[in-house]
Amino acid sequence: MRKLVFLFVLFATFGVVARAADVTFKASAPEAVVMGETFRLSYTVNAEGKDIRVPEIPDFEVLIGPSTSTNMSTQIINGKMTTETSLTFTYILQPKKEGTFNIAPATIKVKGANYTSNALVIKVLPPDKAEEASAQGGGKASASSAVSKNDLFITANISKKNVYEQEGFLITYKLYANPRKANVVGINQVKLPEFEGFLTQDVELPQNRQLTLENYNGTNYGTIVIKQAVLFPQRSGKITIPSGSLDVAMRVQVQSQRPRSVFDFFEDAGYVDVNRTVSISPVSIDVKPLPSGKPTSFSGAVGNYSMTSSISSNNVKTDDAVTIKVTISGNGNIKLIKNPEVAFPNDFDVYDPKVEVDIKTTTAGSSGTKTIEYMAIPRYAGDFEIPAVAFSYFDTKTGSYKTITSEPYKLHVEQGKGGGTSPVVSNFSNKESVKYLGKDIRYLKVNDIHFVPNNELFFGSFMYYMCYLIPAILFVVFFFIYRKQVKENSNLALVRTKKANKMAVRRLKNAGKLMKENKKEEFYDEVLRALWGYLSDKLSIPQANLTKDNVETELAKYGVDDALIKEFMDILNTCEFARYAPAQASDAMDKLYELTVDAIGKMENTIKK
Structure with missing residues (x-):
């Protein structure tokens, strides 16, 4: 019996708390009124309330009020009846003067608990x-x-x-x-x-x-x-x-x-x-225009920013990934900010950074954060230092350039189980997709072969010796071909260079599908990824280190003529601008697609490795 009484009191108390948590007390009035006209100030509570206390309103004259009205609504859903009651207190006010005035919150008592309404701001306008x-x-x-x-x-x-x-x-x-x-x-x-x-x-x-x-x-x-x-x-x-x-x-x-x-x-x-x-x-x-004297780490950021950085670990083993996380926060053109440069040591395999952007646009401007994760894998043991990351921006308030610098990181790399020489294969998307290939080459063991002569006529004939000579020659030829392929496959830069065109064609096929579906922004993003990926693979430069300036310099080193370099730069600029421009006609995307395919074809004929 005591248990039943306890449960009843518990459920009754829970119900009261739940209903009390649902009580709302709201004030409402027009945002703007005209001098000399009347308007309504209402306070509504969705429960039976009493002892309402309205603050003093010295800037308005109370003509009528409070007048009380009750509204009840009943709903029956699945055989369950619910009743809601709302109580409204209404005042008729008239402004005494022009200007912007605040009305403080009111209070009301519901079942012994006090509730406070929201405050109001009312602007009184002059008459026409x-x-x-x-x-x-x-x-x-x-x-x-x-x-x-x-x-x-x-x-x-x-x-x-x-x-x-x-x-x-x-x-x-x-x-x-x-x-x-x-x-x-x-x-x-x-x-x-x-x-x-x-x-x-x-x-x-x-x-x-x-x-x-x-x-x-x-x-x-x-x-x-x-x-x-x-x-x-x-x-x-x-x-x-x-x-x-x-x-x-x-x-x-x-x-x-x-x-x-x-x-x-x-x-x-x-x-x-x-x-x-x-x-x-x-x-x-x-x-x-932005003034002269731009710092070397300036990449177009304009506004007011701050930067933080962190490293995943200062002690790793060979073939283990190390990640540097850089977060840029502030107000300005965050969407256009280029990734700061992180200079990893030469004995590190560097991969494309992972970028996340969170932007909120209000009447006060555009603000948010951009988080970049740089990943690299050390190949050899030792002590290394990753230099400080520098980020520069133009402060519009002071009209000057400012540079933010993180701390440098010291990294201790110990010898891993793989010996630090295992080849690494990645699709250059994120660190979860990095895989290590074990030793997949098994050397042939050749033992001494002894032949027992017999009395058949085939033994010692021309065909007899050719049956041994031809397989031996084929074995030597295939052995050297196989060794050459193994050597080339161990050179990741050469593999990427040879597969550059194939990867670009695959991405352009995806861009073609997006073009047919009239997905403008996704189309230009895919074309940009195809171009930057192609240049990264062809020039053997990580995408994190690619810029328009060093691309022009590297292409010139390979003997690419200025007209083709300009054609590539024009396509990159068109894609970057068109992603955020208003809707483009479909024939513009068709033309850009054809120009991209033609430019990559010309580049393949120019740079041959």
Whole structure:
């Protein structure tokens, strides 16, 4: 019996706690109101509450309140009935002056526990100048007058007009509608301009957006943000963002052509739905070039950054992987930052770094982190030092270059079981995919052979000796061919060079599939991977150490003409820009695909190993 009572009390207490945890107390009011007009301030709690305490509101006059209303809803789901009750306290307020005012949180008591609402910020706007003039003239503004360009328009606002190259700024497209002339019911066919010359990162807007009140040039408009984006200029000079347009569906009041009667109350004859095309004016940005004196470790980072680094272990064995993790955090063009250079010793096998980018774009700009993991495998035992990692960026606040340097790492490598000479095979993607091949060569053991002569005529004949001579010759030939193949396979650089074209063709086939599926960004990423992978394999340089500058230098050493080098550089630049540019036509991807295949074919004929 005691157990039953205990369980009952336990479940009852748990139910009370669970219901108490679900109690919400929320305050709501318009974000902006007009001076002289009234508005509602409501406090809603989803339980039976009492002793509500509202803070003092000295900037507003309380005309009515609090008035209380109760709402109950009942649902039956799978035979189970649930009842929800909400209690709302409403105040009618009127502002005393213009400005922006805060309303502190209120408190309420529910079943002995106190709950606090959210605070509110209300902006009080001045009345329309047109309404004041109409009131002074003794007239009344006609709601049936035609909608002019001052009653419905869109603006393109930029946070900065003078920026540095790669410095981000915010652009906001906002629609303004005069509520006395037009009631916006929908927006169709938005044709925003293309941001040519900029890298674009959109600001995520709420799904359910509503018109908010805003005073603009003395008139109160209902406004809604159409688009917000952070733009990063890719070149210096004066860049103009062209015009655009959008179609707005609105409901306007028209003057009736016949005397109205009491029956017109049941008709909507005084309003009509119309579509209006609103144009967006172009805006210009002055982009300053980055100043001279760039540090050697500068790779285009603009903004404000910090950097941290760590090493997986300072003591490893041969053929064990060592990883250096570099994390760059800050505000700016993180997506465009190139990986800092980590100089591993020459006796290390270096693999492509693993990169993770986490970016958040808001009205304050683009911020986030970029994490790069560099992996290498030591081949020989000894003590090594990995130099400090340097990262430079241009600080737009101070207008100067700054360099961040990590600490150098000392690495002690002990002899592993494999002797440090085992060949390494990798698909150059991540450290989990690195495999070690054991000894797969078994040398032939040749013993002395004794023949017992017999009396057959075949013994001692020409064919008898040829049966031994031909296999011996074939054995020698295949032996030397096999030794040559083993030697070449042990040279990973040579193997990669020979398979460079095959790997590039495989990646380009994947790019062709993405092109047919019209996946633009994935297509350009795959073409970039094919080009950088081909150059890395062909030139025997890890991708982590490849840059556009040293690629041009290395290709020139192999006797590649300037026209072919320029063709490769143009394809790389086109891919890097097109990934973040607005939607491209399909024929542009077709043309780039053909140029890439042709350029790799020419390079194969030029560099032969």
